[in-house]
Amino acid sequence: DGGITQSPKYLFRKEGQNVTLSCEQNLNHDAMYWYRQDPGQGLRLIYYSQIVNDFQKGDIAEGYSVSREKKESFPLTVTSAQKNPTAFYLCASSTTTNGYGYTFGSGTRLTVV
Amino acid sequence: AQSVSQHNHHVILSEAASLELGCNYSYGGTVNLFWYVQYPGQHLQLLLKYFSGDPLVKGIKGFEAEFIKSKFSFNLRKPSVQWSDTAEYFCAVNAMDSSYKLIFGSGTRLLVRP
Numbered sequence: 435d436g437g438i439t440q441s442p443k444y445l446f447r448k449e450g451q452n453v454t455l456s457c458e459q460n461l462n463h464d465a466m467y468w469y470r471q472d473p474g475q476g477l478r479l480i481y482y483s484q485i486v487n488d489f490q491k492g493d494i495a496e497g498y499s500v501s502r503e504k505k506e507s508f509p510l511t512v513t514s515a516q517k518n519p520t521a522f523y524l525c526a527s528s529t530t531t532n533g534y535g536y537t538f539g540s541g542t543r544l545t546v547v
Numbered sequence: 548a549q550s551v552s553q554h555n556h557h558v559i560l561s562e563a564a565s566l567e568l569g570c571n572y573s574y575g576g577t578v579n580l581f582w583y584v585q586y587p588g589q590h591l592q593l594l595l596k597y598f599s600g601d602p603l604v605k606g607i608k609g610f611e612a613e614f615i616k617s618k619f620s621f622n623l624r625k626p627s628v629q630w631s632d633t634a635e636y637f638c639a640v641n642a643m644d645s646s647y648k649l650i651f652g653s654g655t656r657l658l659v660r661p
């Protein structure tokens with residue numbers, strides 16, 4: 435079955451450490467996205483990528499970095515510069531021929547202690 | 548910048564009550580509009596979407612939404628809710644620019660009491 439795989443489901447890290455969240459899709463989608471979900475704030479866009487080797491900052495990119503070396507993969511690194519990294523992170527992908535067809539992963543809950 | 552506002556953060560209803568969740572967006576151009584639902588412990592799922600044509604859109608599980616362009620609104624409705632509709636509901640907008648990114652509202656938590 436096609437879909438998006440995010441791993442791990444739960445992640446704990448010490449403050450000051452960088453951590454990388456994995457996102458892999460086998461849908462042959464060109465575009466991929468990272469969102470952060472916090473209670474009462476909905477989903478906020480961190481980074482997105484429409485093609486391989488290209489990505490754009492979203493609304494809350496500070497303290498995060500991404501890469502898009504392969505079409506299938508869009509890993510997100512939460513750096514020590516992110517002041518409040520504890521959150522639920524969602525990855526999504528979509529076609530680029532129109533605005534629909536978003537598929538979401540199951541998310542990674544990151545807790546920084 | 549585009550933005551989406553959902554004015555009801557928490558809604559509590561009894562079963563069989565009617566539901567209307569408000570959604571307003573700010574963008575002057577052409578948009579695609581969506582409602583997503585997140586049941587407890589589950590993925591985000593698409594409830595319905597509007598691209599063009601009839602402004603009254605029907606989705607899954609008896610939900611519908613009406614696009615009112617003059618009001619920049621896309622309110623979600625259901626005539627009679629069930630306990631199983633307890634979830635968080637997100638309105639989202641995709642501006643028809645080249646980015647294809649979705650901008651989400653802050654969400655509305657719906658609790659339906661049996």
